[in-house]
Structure formats: C-alpha cells, structure tokens
Amino acid sequence: MTPALFIAFGAMLVIASLMVILHRNPVTSALFLVVAFCSLAAIYLLLHAEFLAMVQVIVYAGAIMVLFLFVVMYLNLKHDVEHGIHLALRRGAGWILGGVLLSEALWFFGRHWAAGPLAPEEAMATAGNTEAIGRVLYTRYLFPFEITSMLLLVAMVGAVVIAKGRGPHVERGRPPQGASGAPAAPADRQETA
Amino acid sequence: MIPLAWMLGLSAIVFVIGVVGVLVRRNALIIFMSIELMLNAANLAFVAFAREAKSLDGQIFVFFVMTVAAAEVAVGLAIIVNVFRLKETVYVDEINLLKG
Amino acid sequence: MAAIWSNPDFQFVLWAMVKIVVILFTMLTVVSYMIYAERKIAGHMQARVGPNRVGPLGLLQPAADVAKLFFKEEFTPEGANKVVFTIAPMMAVIPALVTFSVIPFGPQDAFRVTDVNVGLLVFLAMSSLGVYAITLGGWSSNNKYALLGGLRSSAQMISYELAMGLSCIPVLLFAGSLSLMEITRMQGHWWFVATPFGMLAFMIFMITALAETNRAPFDLPEAEAELVAGFHTEYSSMKFGLFFLGEFANVITISCIAVVLFLGGWNGPWLPEALKFLWFFAKLGVLLFFFIWIRWTFPRLRYDQLMNLGWKVLLPVALGNILLTSAYLWWRAQG
Numbered sequence: 001m002t003p004a005l006f007i008a009f010g011a012m013l014v015i016a017s018l019m020v021i022l023h024r025n026p027v028t029s030a031l032f033l034v035v036a037f038c039s040l041a042a043i044y045l046l047l048h049a050e051f052l053a054m055v056q057v058i059v060y061a062g063a064i065m066v067l068f069l070f071v072v073m074y075l076n077l078k079h080d081v082e083h084g085i086h087l088a089l090r091r092g093a094g095w096i097l098g099g100v101l102l103s104e105a106l107w108f109f110g111r112h113w114a115a116g117p118l119a120p121e122e123a124m125a126t127a128g129n130t131e132a133i134g135r136v137l138y139t140r141y142l143f144p145f146e147i148t149s150m151l152l153l154v155a156m157v158g159a160v161v162i163a164k165g166r167g168p169h170v171e172r173g174r175p176p177q178g179a180s181g182a183p184a185a186p187a188d189r190q191e192t193a
Numbered sequence: 194m195i196p197l198a199w200m201l202g203l204s205a206i207v208f209v210i211g212v213v214g215v216l217v218r219r220n221a222l223i224i225f226m227s228i229e230l231m232l233n234a235a236n237l238a239f240v241a242f243a244r245e246a247k248s249l250d251g252q253i254f255v256f257f258v259m260t261v262a263a264a265e266v267a268v269g270l271a272i273i274v275n276v277f278r279l280k281e282t283v284y285v286d287e288i289n290l291l292k293g
Numbered sequence: 294m295a296a297i298w299s300n301p302d303f304q305f306v307l308w309a310m311v312k313i314v315v316i317l318f319t320m321l322t323v324v325s326y327m328i329y330a331e332r333k334i335a336g337h338m339q340a341r342v343g344p345n346r347v348g349p350l351g352l353l354q355p356a357a358d359v360a361k362l363f364f365k366e367e368f369t370p371e372g373a374n375k376v377v378f379t380i381a382p383m384m385a386v387i388p389a390l391v392t393f394s395v396i397p398f399g400p401q402d403a404f405r406v407t408d409v410n411v412g413l414l415v416f417l418a419m420s421s422l423g424v425y426a427i428t429l430g431g432w433s434s435n436n437k438y439a440l441l442g443g444l445r446s447s448a449q450m451i452s453y454e455l456a457m458g459l460s461c462i463p464v465l466l467f468a469g470s471l472s473l474m475e476i477t478r479m480q481g482h483w484w485f486v487a488t489p490f491g492m493l494a495f496m497i498f499m500i501t502a503l504a505e506t507n508r509a510p511f512d513l514p515e516a517e518a519e520l521v522a523g524f525h526t527e528y529s530s531m532k533f534g535l536f537f538l539g540e541f542a543n544v545i546t547i548s549c550i551a552v553v554l555f556l557g558g559w560n561g562p563w564l565p566e567a568l569k570f571l572w573f574f575a576k577l578g579v580l581l582f583f584f585i586w587i588r589w590t591f592p593r594l595r596y597d598q599l600m601n602l603g604w605k606v607l608l609p610v611a612l613g614n615i616l617l618t619s620a621y622l623w624w625r626a627q628g
Contacts, residue, residue, distance in 0.1 A: 012202045013487065017207050017230050021214030027377065033226050034425070036207075040233055043203075046195065047211045047244050047254055054414035059259050062421025064229070066428065070447050071270045072222060073432050073440070075277050094216030096215050098209050105205035108196060113289050130411060130471050136249045137256070148260045155264030162271040183371065 006046055024079045026072045030065060037061045058191040163174045200241035221273050221283045222284035225266070232262050294407065304346030312406050313394070322417055325355035326540045331541075331585050336424045338589045356619040360450075365530040370435055373527070382532045385426035385539025392546045395408040397474045399559050405474070412473035413465070417458055417552050420505055424450045426539060427507070428571035431524035442523030445513045450505060452603040457501035459611035460494045462553045462616040467491075477558030484557035497611050499583070502547040504603070506586060507541060510591040511599060547594075548580040549573075556580075 016036035020029045035062040044053035138146055207230055208293025214227030236255045277283055280290075297303055329344065329351070336343025344351035369375055376580020379496070394406040395415045409415060424447050465471065468479040485491030503512040513523075520526070525536050552558060552573060559585075561572035 003199075004201065005194055010199070013203065014206055017210040020226055020230065021210060021218060021223065025374075026220060028376070029223055029226060031377070031429075032227065036230065037233065040237060042235065043200075044240055044249060047200075047240050049240050049243075049255075049587070050409065050411045052252055052255055053416070054411050054418050055256065055259060056422050057418035059227075059263055060233075061422070062418065062454070064263060066421075066451060067266060067270055067426050068222065068226065069425075069428060069432075070444070071274060073428075074274070074446065075283065077222070077283065091217045091286065094213050098213035098215060101212055102209040104201060105209065109201040109205060114211075115194070127315055131412075132249055133252060133256070136253055142251050144257060148257055151264050152260060155267050159267040160266065161269040163274055 002046055006043065009042045009046070011034075013043070026077045027069065030068045030072060033068070034061050034065045037065070049134050133148045197241055197245050201238060202236040204234045204241065206234075207237065218229075219284045219286050221276070221285050221288075225269055226271070226286065227263060229266070232258055295550060297474065309406060312403065312548050316398070316406060319389065320390070320542070320545060323358070323545055324538060327541050327545065328358065328537070329355050329484040329583055331533075331588075332579070334582070338586075341523060359534065361372045362531050362534040363444040365533070368527070374433040374435075377429050378527075379481060379532070381426050381430035381433060382528065382539070383426075384422070384429065385536050386542055388422045389542035391540060391602055392416050392419045393549070394554060395473055396546075396549045397477055397558060398573050400566060404559075404570050408472055408474040409505075409616055410470070410533045411471050413443065413461060413471045413476070413554075415552075416473075416546075417454075417461075420452055420457070420543075420547070423505070423543060425541075427524045427534070430528065430536065434527035436527050438480045438520045439524050441528045442513075442520050446507060446524060449507075449511065449513060449599060449603075453501045453504035453607070456497060456603060456607040456611050457505060459500065460497035461554060462469065462611075462615050463490045466615070466618050466622055473553050473558075475533045477560065479555055481560055484521070484555065486555040486557075489621050490614055490621065491555055493610070495551070495616050497614070498551055500607060501603075503584070504552065504582075504599070505588060506543045508540070508544065509588040510593050512593060513596060544581065544584050545577070548577055548584065551580055552576045566588070567619035 007163040013036050016039065017031045023029045023032065037056060041053040041056040041061075044050075075094065099114060211227040211229075211231035211234060214230065215224050218224055218227070236258055239255045239258070240252040241251075243249065273283060276288055278287055282288065312487045332354070333343035333351070344354040347357045369378055387486040392558075395409055395412040396405065397408065399405040419555040427446040428443045431441075431446070433439070464476060464485055467490075468476040468486060470476060470479075486495045503509075507513075523533065525533055527535060550560040560574040561575075562568065564571060
C-alpha cells in the first residue's frame with residue numbers, strides 16, 4: 001500500500017513541479033506549486049513525519065503561496081511574453097544542463113545509497129510525534145531556534161521597509177500623519193516636482 | 194516501506210526541475226517559485242535520511258529550512274514589488290540597472 | 294468473496310468509508326438546516342416571520358433552495374480564467390469537509406472518522422487553505438469588485454489566522470497534546486472555558502472565527518453595500534451555491550473545533566455514555582446561534598478598524614495569554 005501511494009504522490013509532485021516551470025501564466029504556476037507542496041506533505045505523512053506534513057501545508061500552502069498569489073494579482077501579471085535575449089540558446093542550455101545535473105545526481109545516489117540497509121517501519125512510527133520534535137527543538141537546538149526567531153523578525157522589518165518604498169510612491173493617498181513618516185513626505189515631493 | 198533510493202531519486206528530480214526553472218524562465222516570480230522547489234527537494238532528502246538514520250535531527254533541519262524560506266519569500270517579494278514599481282517589469286533580463 | 298470480507302485491510306477501509314459517508318451526510322444536513330435557521334432567526338430578529346411557505350413552518354425550504362440553484366443558468370464571464378473559475382467554489386467546500394474527519398463527536402470509536410496525533414494542526418492547515426477559494430474566485434472573475442473582495446479577504450484571513458492559531462496554544466499547554474480526542478478527555482471535569490486563560494482564549498478564538506469565515510461584522514470580502522457582492526459577484530447557479538455551502542460548512546467546522554477546544558466536546562452530565570454525542574450537538578447548536586445572532590446585531594467594520602483589531606489588539610492579547618498560561622503552569626509545576 002505505502003509504495004503505491006508513494007509512487008502516486010511522487011508522480012503528482014513531479015508533474016506539478018514541471019507545470020510550475022512550463023506554464024505561461026504565473027497564477028497557474030503558483031497553483032501548481034500549491035499542488036506540489038500538498039503532495040510533498042502527503043509524502044511526509046508516508047514517512048511518518050506528521051508534524052512536518054502539517055507545518056508544510058500551513059507554512060507553504062497556507063502562507064507563502066498566498067503571498068505569491070497576492071503579489072501576482074497585485075502586479076496584475078498576464079501571460080508571460082517570451083522573446084527575451086537569446087531565448088533559444090538560454091532554453092536549450094538550461095534543459096541540457098538540467099539533464100546533466102539530473103544524471104549526475106541519480107548516478108551518485110544510485111551508487112552510494114541504493115543498497116543501504118532499510119529501517120524497520122515500526123521504529124519511526126512514534127518518532128514523528130510533535131512531542132518528540134518539540135523536545136529536541138527546545139533542548140539540543142534551542143540556540144538555532146532562537147536565532148531563527150531573530151531572523152524572522154529581521155525579515156519582517158526588512159520586508160516592511162522595502163515594500164513601503166520611498167520617493168514618488170509616498171504620495172499615493174494622504175501623506176502619513178505619524179511622527180515617523182511626516183518629515184520625509186514633503187522632501188520627497190519637492191524632489192519629484 | 195519505501196526504499197531510500199526512490200526518495201532520493203524523487204528529490205533529485207524535483208531539485209533539477211527547480212534548477213531548470215531558474216535557468217530557462219525570465220519571470221522573477223517563477224524563478225522564485227523554482228527556488229522554493231529546490232528548497233523542498235532538499236527538505237525531502239532531509240526527511241528521507243532522517244527516517245533512514247532513525248533520528249529526528251533531519252526533521253528539525255526541515256523545520257529551520259521552512260522558516261528561512263518564509264523569511265526569504267517575504268523579503269524577496271518585497272524586492273520584486275519594489276522593482277516592479279521602478280521598472281514596470283518582472284523580467285530579470287530587462288532589469289539591468291548596473292549595466293550603465 | 295468471503296476472503297475479501299474477512300480481510301482486515303478491507304474491513305478497515307469499508308468501516309472508514311461508512312463513517313465518512315454518515316458524518317458527511319449528517320454535516321451536510323446540519324449545513325442546510327443552518328441556512329434555514331439563519332433565515333428564520335433573522336426574520337424574527339427583524340420582526341418578520343422568515344420562510345414559511347415550503348412545507349410545515351417552511352422546513353422544506355433548504356431543499357427548495359438547492360433545487361432552484363440547480364436549475365439556474367451557469368454563467369462564466371467574458372475574459373474569466375475558466376479553470377480557476379470552476380475550481381474556486383470547490384476549494385471553498387473541500388477544506389471545511391476534510392476537517393470533519395478529525396473531530397470527535399462522541400466518546401465511542403463510531404463517532405469519529407479518525408484520531409490523529411496532530412488533529413489540531415489538521416484543522417489549522419485546512420483553515421489556511423480556505424483563503425484560496427475566495428482569493429481565486431475573486432481574481433478569476435475578471436471583475437473589479439470581485440478582485441477587490443478577493444484581495445481584501447486574503448489580507449483579512451492571513452491576519453486573523455495568526456491570532457486564531459495563537460489563541461489555541463493555551464489549550465495545548467493545558468492538555469499537552471494536539472489530538473482532539475485527548476483534548477476532549479482532559480476536560481472531563483473542568484471545561485477550558487471556565488478557566489480565566491481559557492475564557493480569554495475562547496473570546497479571541499470566536500472573534501477570529503467570525504473573521505476567518507467572513508461572517509458579519511467581518512464580511513468585507515462580500516460587503517454588498519460597497520462591492521456589489523464581493524468575490525462572488527460573477528457566480529451563479531450551483532457554483533454560487535457551493536460558495537454559500539462553503540461559508541456555512543466553515544462556520545460549522547470552526548464551531549465544532551471551538552466546542553472541542555473550549556467547551557469540553559462531548560463531556561456533560563446526566564446522559565449515558567452512548568448518548569454523550571447529544572451534548573456535542575447541543576453545544577454546537579448554541580455556538581451556531583451565536584454566529585447568527587452576531588450577524589444580525591453588529592454593523593460591518595471599516596477596513597482599517599479590521600486590521601487594527603487583528604494586529605494591534607487580538608495578536609498581542611493572544612501572545613500575552615500564552616505567556617500568562619505558561620507562567621501559571623510553571624508555577625503550578627513548581628508548587
């Protein structure tokens with residue numbers, strides 16, 4: 001049962017990933033990426049990583065991809081026009097390099113790991129538990145965990161500062177009335193005028 | 194029971210699809226999505242090895258990779274939005290401000 | 294033939310299918326009668342009678358509504374993205390129905406489809422997928438009102454999801470498990486809502502639940518006074534019906550989760566063990582009435598009020614609640 005499910009979800013993952021890079025419409029690409037993430041979550045379930053499977057859906061499908069869709073809709077992107085510089089060259093070189101990389105990776109993995117010993121299925125059945133992950137996360141990996149929270153904070157501040165923008169775009173709508181934004185706005189307006 | 198080689202093979206295929214996506218597409222958003230695919234392929238390999246080694250460390254790494262991916266997407270999309278405001282395009286070969 | 298029937302795998306799958314079908318049909322009946330209840334209660338709150346023509350007391354009204362929707366014209370607007378336009382209404386219903394699979398309706402094995410050790414995360418994951426229906430429906434309609442509704446909803450649902458997830462954490466701290474079955478068992482003597490932390494968390498949860506299901510006073514995505522009908526402006530026939538169904542299915546799902554997390558699930562006095570599930574449905578009924586009551590009582594929030602409430606009030610309060618709860622549990626463990 002499990003190998004059959006793995007093949008089904010694996011095929012879904014590969015097809016969805018291919019559609020992400022092949023489809024012209026960014027919204028469709030984003031939707032196929034959601035499908036890819038969900039099938040990956042199903043594969044995690046098959047590997048007894050229940051917590052990761054759910055976090056995968058919550059973080060990737062629920063937050064990151066919604067952000068992607070939001071930006072695609074906000075920028076109002078239609079179908080991609082493909083006429084850029086050296087289109088055929090770039091495309092051919094890309095696929096050939098990809099093929100080379102894939103055969104290298106498969107050769108490497110096949111050579112070193114294919115005959116490896118297999119773990120008994122029952123051994124990991126309880127290890128996927130949220131409790132076990134939490135225990136390891138808050139003891140052995142406590143410091144990296146705290147650093148990650150700092151990283152998220154920095155990213156959040158950075159995203160707000162970058163997306164807020166300076167220059168002519170401040171003029172949209174009413175000028176900000178807060179103490180932080182008020183002095184900057186008139187100066188910018190003089191520059192553009 | 195799924196053989197480790199299958200999972201690594203799947204991980205390799207998805208990773209290469211991500212690489213090809215970065216190489217052949219010129220829409221910054223699609224390139225970004227391809228990077229997400231590569232990160233996820235690496236995550237799959239981590240989980241596969243974690244199960245093989247009967248240890249949770251691999252799963253913890255996936256957790257950290259997801260956090261970093263979330264941070265990266267937030268900042269990256271903010272940059273793309275800003276570039277679009279400036280240049281009215283998301284195609285990476287038309288964004289050549291440093292060329293003078 | 295006999296070999297198949299005695300195969301344990303087959304029995305497991307068959308038993309699961311039977312439970313899924315029964316629970317699905319029960320919940321769909323509850324959904325359709327919630328629509329009837331909403332119209333009836335709304336009528337009485339506005340000194341009207343509500344639907345009373347189809348059948349005794351208008352009880353066959355849901356069936357008539359569905360039949361009407363099926364016979365309406367299917368309309369797809371010019372320039373719409375047809376595939377996404379069709380998928381969006383389905384996305385509204387599926388996540389809500391999937392969540393029913395982890396909810397324990399009664400103490401016996403027959404009253405739940407499955408009990409997974411990440412039950413609460415399944416609910417959070419599915420509710421985070423609910424954003425897609427409205428965002429995609431709004432975008433694919435190729436209509437500015439629909440797009441505005443879709444964009445509003447994606448911002449709104451992401452903002453309130455955070456506070457909702459955080460408001461569940463005090464319950465987890467008390468129960469020490471993500472399994473909904475385990476959480477219900479922990480409340481055998483004392484419901485979480487009766488503790489100060491649980492009360493605060495319950496209030497935050499219910500407010501965010503209103504926002505997550507896009508119900509008034511948080512129904513900005515469809516604000517009929519400003520956006521015609523918001524994200525479903527271009528939808529007709531059963532596609533509109535699915536959005537409608539999805540909204541009510543979401544309300545019921547989220548109420549079920551609130552019952553499990555804060556109101557003790559099927560725990561209650563007097564009834565014998567076999568009838569405990571009646572307690573679950575009684576509590577569910579009270580919460581559903583609360584949803585309807587709120588809708589016909591409060592005016593809609595302005596967009597900036599909505600964002601301020603979510604980010605500047607609910608989120609910090611939920612975080613503070615987690616801090617206080619952990620401090621209390623630490624103190625209890627020490628003393």
